[in-house]
Structure formats: structure tokens, C-alpha cells
Amino acid sequence: MLAPSSLPVAFACVCGIVVAYTLRRKHIRELNWKRRISIKKISPHSDMGQSFGLDIGGTLSKIVYFEQAPGVTSRPRAKSHVLAAQEVSRFVKSSDNYGSSGVRDTRLSVTSETLGGTLHFMHFETRKMEGAVSQVANHSLSQSLRVVSCTGGGAHKHLQYANLIHEIAGIEVRKEDEVACLVRGLNFLLNVFPNEVYTFVNVDFGSLSATRMSLVRDNTDEDIFPYILVSIGSGVSVLHVTGPGKFTRVSGSSIGGGTYWGLCRMLFECTTYDEALDLCVHGRNASVDMSVGDIYGGAYEKFNLPATTVASSFGKMISVERAEVSDADIARSLLVMTTQNIGLIAYLNACIHGTKRIFFVGNFLRHNKISCRTLAYAINFWSKGEMKAHFCRHEGYLGALGAFLSQAPDMPCNP
Ligand SMILES: Nc1ncnc2c1ncn2[C@@H]1O[C@H](COP(=O)(O)OP(=O)(O)OP(=O)(O)O)[C@@H](O)[C@H]1O
């Protein structure tokens, strides 16, 4: 029972809550009105949100969309659901590009009879979130999306993005853990897609610059566990995975994809990440890095260090003038340094946990064969051929796929 003296305080609190609630509703209504959308309350049965998984990372946001093939479900579907599904599918497939940074990775779409439909993969820059959500709202798609599973740091970030998505598009965000989603996504891909994993053969040569390795598809291992999973995003997470849903985050590094992109942006005139990646392709890191050969005049044979091994990243720049090396050489050195550091952390963790298989994923490896080959060579070299680096075609989408799967228990092969 409240004391009589506290009644005015209680009354003021209740009034405050009512006023705050009313203002907030008004604010949401106004936001939606401005964007000329109407948010209808729709029945859970017609929620298309279950067809999506979202991963909001430090640099990129990734979306997985599952388009069910017509007529595969045994459950009767309401007409409104069928129409909503058609609308969403039309929008997704209307283009390969959305807004200023949105991309649909058409080469990665997978249609599977086992799944009963097609998985589509899209991404955009996280800093463009507001524009991306407005697009969804403006196309009235949000009317059929109620709750979307979402992972990555952005799903948790003071609920900043969750609030934005709710306020602009009326979609509720269901938070999922990013590491759990990553592992779930990879295990699913290993189960379902025979051509998902690849590795490099003929890695046994003396020079990193002479990268002549060929790609082979590699889904042959019967028992995939245990393995080390290295996710190279803005930063790097290293996981030890011992079974479906059984994993520990054993290490990490702040020197990751964000480091390469951030430094390139600072040092060179790159305005997009693709420019930064293209820049290093024709560069020679040997102009910038000090090699074992530069120090020894050849290999350091006693310890099996080939002459071409980088002894000191950027080490030549103590005596070479800036004008003598190109931006491309410096970018290449930066890429190799970042990659080798990640490879070493991966190798040491594989040693600690007695694991021979290392999976490297994350968007840093997207279109980045130089880093993939460098990792394959380095892991083979350090482990004397005992360990193998594996890569995935859908390297950047495991988290979003895991988020999608976390609310799709009926999906076949869902680990
Ligand atoms: N179009 C792009 N724009 C920006 N970075 C890109 C792009 N494509 C690839 N990258 C690289 O991918 C990295 C981001 O990878 P990813 O999407 O896996 O991580 P993230 O989820 O954003 O980061 P984190 O998991 O650390 O929060 C960037 O730092 C950059 O190196």
C-alpha cells in the first residue's frame, strides 16, 4: 500500500509514462507517414520474416532470403501469404544492385530440391542501414515482415539498429548470437552443398610470390569435426568447433579486414573497398618487405626459411624512399602482412587444439584470391603439410544463414 505522501509522486510517474508512450506512438506514426507507408498488423501465418536472416556486422550487413518453390509445402497457405511471398520475391530479384551499396550476389544463389527452394544472398554497407530499411519500407515489403532473426554486433548495439528497423519498417528484430550463427551456417553448408568447400593443391613451393596453386572442390571428408573456424570480418574471431552446436571462441585479433580497408583508405586515394582490393593485385610486396634473402643473401637453411620468406613486413621502407615504391606495392604488403598474421594465429590455435582442418571465412576473403592462396601456402608451410586450409564459396554469409536457420527448424539438414 502506498503512503498518502507518495500518492502525488505515483500519479506524476503514471502521467509521465502515459505521455511518453503517446509521444513515442506519435513519433512512429509520423515516421511512417513521412515515408508513405502503412504498417498493417498481419497475422503470424503471413509473416515473411521467417524467410530471412540478417547479420549486421561492423562493416557489412548480410541478408539471406529463402524463396520457397511454388507448391512444395504440404501446409495450406493463405492467399495473403502467397501474394506477400510473390511481392518479396519480385523485389529481391528485380535487380542485382539496390541503392548505393546493396548487392545481390547472383553467382551465389542456390536452388536445391532438398531445401524446396532457392537461397539468395545480399549485402550492403552497415553505415547505409537507414537507406536500406527505408527501401524495404517504401516497397511495402515491411507489411509482410513482422519478425526477422538478426545476428552480428549490430543486432545488439544499444538496440540502435533494432530500433531503427522497428521505427522505419515496423519489423521486430530477434537477436541471435553471432558465433553460434556462424557455426550453424557453416555446418549447414557442409551438409547440404557438395561444392561449397574448396582448397588449394600444389602448395609445396618455395615462394609466396610464385602462387601457382589450383583450386579443388573438397567436400570429401566424412567426419568434419573437430575444426578451427577463422572468421575474417572487420576483426577476426577464431573458434574451435567440436560438433554441431559445440564450439568455443578460443582467440581473436583486431588486425583483420577492417585494418586493410581502413589503412588503404587513409594512405591511398581509394573511395571504395573494391578499389582498395584492385590496387594490390599488380603490386609487389618484395619492394616493401624485407625478406630472409635480403638479410641472409639466401635461405636460412638451418631453420628451413626460404630466401623469399618475409622477414620483416615493411622492413625495406627503413632505407627505401617513398617515391621509389608504388601505392600498389604498399597495398600488397599490407594485404600480405594482415593475411600472414591471421594465418599464424589460426595455425597456432590449430596446434593448441590438435586440429588439422582450418576453415577461413568472412568477407575479407571475398574476391580475394591473394589472401586465400597466402593462407593456403602458409598453413601448409608452417604445419609441414600436416594441416590444410579450407575455404567456402559463401564465405561472407554464414552468420546471416545461421540467423535464418535459427527460426527455420523445418529446414532439412538444419544442424
Ligand atoms: N564491398 C565491401 N565493402 C567493405 N568491405 C568489404 C567489401 N567487400 C569485402 N569487404 C571486406 O570484408 C570485411 C568485412 O567482412 P564481414 O562482412 O565478414 O565482417 P563484418 O561482419 O562487417 O565485421 P565483424 O564481424 O568484425 O563485425 C571488410 O573489413 C573488408 O575487408
Ligand SMILES: CC(C)(CO)[C@@H](O)C(=O)NCCC(=O)O
Ligand atoms: C568483435 C567481433 C566479434 C565482431 O564480429 C569481431 O570483430 C572480432 O572478433 N574482433 C577481434 C576481437 C579480438 O581481438 O578478439
